[in-house]
Every structure is written in structure tokens, then in C-alpha cells.
Amino acid sequence: MNVTYLDAIREAQAKALAQDERVFLYGQDIAGFGGAFKATKRLAEEFPGRVLDSPISEDAMVGLAIGAAIDGMRPIIEMQFADFSSLAFNQIVNQAGTHFYRTGVPVPFVIRLPSGGNKGSGPFHSQSLESLYAHFPGLVVLMPATVEDAYTMLLDAVQLDDPVIFCEHKLLYYHLKAEKLPTESLPIGKARIARAGTHATVVTASAMMHEALKAANQLAEESWDIEVVDLRSAKPIDTDTILASVARTGRILCVAESFPWGGLNAEVIARVVGEGFHLLDAPPLRLNSRDTPIPYHPNLWAAHRPTAASITTALRKLLGF
């Protein structure tokens, strides 16, 4: 059997629906049509009345999820693209993010965000918004990079008692494959050493993890031994695993597809500098997408976001200090 990242997300939702009657799905075109990416294919048939098409109303979609969660349900909201969650920003950060702290009543629900760039997707279908949501208290922000994590983290997210922003990467949907669905997983909030190494640490997540692995393999040909840490979770950040890695390598490069100003990379570096300055043999570096809207043409897009090539260049610089 061959399971894609997208299959894993579909299967996790099927399993969540099957094993927990509190779960229902709500989003645009997700019922009979099966979703813009087919992440809910045939689920409406298999679970009648529990996979519901919503109007194009991102604010009300999330508001509804919050109300249902208050009432004991476990909704999963599909945003058609992460980019459109900007319309639900208020409900996410001000309603969901504050609810438990204010009232003591948790709001367990998941928002799935098809995130990240793809050839030709342009400024409004390509964004990576994890740093934005991670900025606000009261939210858990997850970024699965593998088929296995896409499956187990989504199942774990549904069972978590707090709101989860689940950032899926569209580039991984069809191309990333595994032999089978996993039976065990790391807990939510734990990072994973995706590749062990001794000369430098790359801290990254989601699709960028695969670019970082390519860069590491390329540098391995020159006898550089790069460690790659797959964060899995943007909030909370597994600072311990990062610091332990930096203790081994003395060097850190953070790679993310989000825009460069502030954000996850800046946060990781601030923590490493603050808590592990003595471990560093070189200045910490970061690589993000550029500070422009995400361009349409593949030539421009390829030069807008970090790639294996630009990560390799950045690592050479880091190793040269």
C-alpha cells in the first residue's frame, strides 16, 4: 500500500469520525464534492450528516466551531486555503484563543490550513501563517512534515482539549508517500531529529524539512554532517530538543517558508541565544521566504522561498564561521 500525505489526512479524519461521535467536519465544498484537495473524499457518504458544506464565511465557520466546541463537540474546520483564514482571524485569536483563559471552558477544535507555496499559486494561495497564529496565546500550532505525522498529529489534535491550528503543506499532499499508516507517534509538542549530524543544526518544519534534508545530503558528499530537527509543532516549540542539538553541533540555521519579519525562526533563535549562547560557535542564521508577496511565475517563486540550494549556501556560510 502507498499512502500519500493527503491520504493520511483523509484517513485521520475518517478515523476521528468513526471513533468519536463528537467529531464533525465543516468547510467549503467538503461534503459531496470531497473538498478542493479531496481531503474529505467520500466522508460525507460514510458519515451521513457529519460532513457539512459551509457558506463562504470563514469568520462564521470558526465561530460555529467554537460554539459547538463549547457545547462538547470536536469540530474539524477545513479552510479551503490557509490564506483565507485571514477572514477568520478575529474568531481564531480573539474568541478561540481567549476562551479558556477567560471562562475556564476549553474549546477543543481543529482548523486545517492547506498551507505553503506551489508552482503558480501566487500571492493568495501560498501563504504559511503558522507564525501569525503562534503569536497569540491560547492556540496550539502544528506543522506535520511527514505522512506519519500528518496522520497521527491530526488524530492527536482532535483529542486535544484546546484549539489547534493544523498547518498542512499543499506541496506534500500528493508527492509525499509512505508504505503504510503509522501505529505510534511522538507526543504533540515534541520535535524530532529527522537526520542526526554533528557539524551544524538545521531547525525547520513542514515542506522545508524536506529541502533541508536534501541540502544535508548534498553537503554529506563533502563530508559535512548536518543535523536536521523537524519541529512538528510551532507552538509550543520544543526548545529542549533544539538546545540539545545545538549542544552537539555548536551551529544553528533556522529555515521556514513564512515571511522573514519576526516569526518562528526569530523565536527559535531568540531562545537559543538566550538560553544556549555558550553552546554557539557561530552566529545563528535564519532563512525565510522573501519580504514580498509570493510571486506567481515558477521562476520567481523558486527564488522567493528557501530551497535546498539556498539552504546549502546558508549552511556553507554557517560552517565557514
Next chain:
Amino acid sequence: MLLARVLEDKLASLYRSGKIVGGVYLGRGQEAFSAALAVHLDQSGGDVYAPLIRDMAGRLAFGEALIDPIRTYLGSPLGPMRGRDGNIHRGRPREGMLAMISHLGAMVSVVNGVLLSRRLRGIPGQVGAACVGDGATSTGAFHEAMNQAAVEKLPLVVAVANNQFAYSTPNDRQYACADLVDRAAGYGVMGYRCDGTDLEECLDTFGEAVRRARRGDGPQLVVGSLLRLSGHGEHDDASYVPASVRKSSLGGDCIELAAKLLLERGWADDADLATWRSEAVGQVEEVLEQVVSEPLPDPMGETWCALSVRHLCEGNLGA
């Protein structure tokens, strides 16, 4: 209504004497419209209620204990918001009263979610109510939620207290349709209009709206015309409200009008009215006395964790 008025008068004086921080936002003049909805809701039967800024009367009618608003305004750790939120931003979601966020229009879809949950769980016959002002009807959130409720045919009652001004903005800068109730047709829901100063009319109108929602007729939109008889908050003298509007029938005091009706019909006499008022004053004073003797929030005892799953909190960051 009377208890709400007396309580809010007291809160206003506490604000003026500096004992309440932030602000005090009153529903003076809107008590009849607010309470008339809430008395038709059945809290113990599972109805859900999302009051807004000017719904002290509705909250008390729904079943809120008098001590909750007082503790919340004073930031008591024993209140429902434990000093973490204040004034009108309070509720007990598990008991059917949602805790409004400031962002206008945002609570309506949350009520929709509770109602959809009831449907999915196979619980029939419960209704949800959401309160907004004229200004909130201009938000995208309000529009999305009205449409969403209509599409799902949810048992939602929306009360629009049209008090002619959103803060200082008059209706002619807020919307251009002839009457806000015309929006109902656009959403495909039932619409009602009533004189928000007339308790009897408000009771009849909400009675009908709640009945219809409960029996499965889908969302009901009730627009009441009235005036708030105070500033937006106690910091505001509402000098932007023209004298002609104040003197018009919109500016009638619903409590005085209701008292007049009771006297006319012989359902109460002056002595009853005086007794009710002094009882209300007594209750407010008694609870206030208790709350001011209670402990204050303690930053050392605060969890500083916004997640219910404690081990995922990054509590070591900040401050």
C-alpha cells in the same frame, strides 16, 4: 428590569468614585427590550443566550446571579471571569450564557455553533438568542452568521436593539435601508419590529419569535426601536444625541412606562413600586458589601496559562 436599573446606577456611581477600572457600560432605557427576550428563554431547559453590552436586564432575567456582574466589574477572583476579564465581558458558557468578546457581531455564529451541536446530538426544542445593536449589524461577522443560521435553519433569535446611535454614529451613517428589519427578507428569515420602550409589545414580539424558533421555523430577527438613556459608557455624555430625539417617543423610559401601565391596569400601586425599588437597592447593597470584602486577584497565584492542556503552555516566556 428594575434590579438591572438599580444595579447599573450603583455601578455608575462606583465608576465615578474610581472604584471600577476600565469602564461601565449601561443598558439604561433598554431594559424592557433586553429582558423581554430573556424571560422567554429557558436556561435550565438548555437554551443558550449571548447577551451584549446593554443586556444587564436580560442577563438577570435569564438567571445570572446578582453577584456575577458585581464580582466581574470589581475583578474578583471569585467571579466567573476571575479578574481575567471585566464588566460586560462575562458569562458562564456551561450554563448557557456565553461570554461576549468585544468584537461586535462575533457572538452570533458562536450561538449557531451551540445550536448546530444540539442538532447533531439529537437534542430538540432548544433555542439560542444573540443580542446586537444597530452598529453591529454592519459587521461582516453579523452578516455571515445570519446567513449561516438561515442556511442551517437554526432555532436562533437575534435581537437588534436599534438605539439610533452606535457610540456617536447616527443610523444614517450606519446603514441605508429603510428599516433594519428589511434585512430579514434578504436572509430569508422571519423579521419583526417593535417599540423597544413598550414592555408589553416587546414581550409579545419576543414571545412569538421564540415560539417560532422553538417549533422549527428557523431564525427570527427582532428589531426594537429605542434610545439608550445614557452615554455609550459612563465616560460619555452623549451630547451628540439631539434634543429632538431625546424628547421623541424613542426617548421614553421603559421602566417608567411599564410602571405607568401597572398602575393604570391596577396590577400594582405606588406602594408596591416603592417596595420593589427599595428591595432592589437592598439586594445590590448587600451583595456589594460582600464582594468588597473578598480577596483580590493575586498575580503570584495566577496560572498564566491560556491552554487547558497545561504541559503545552509556554509559561516560562514573557514578563
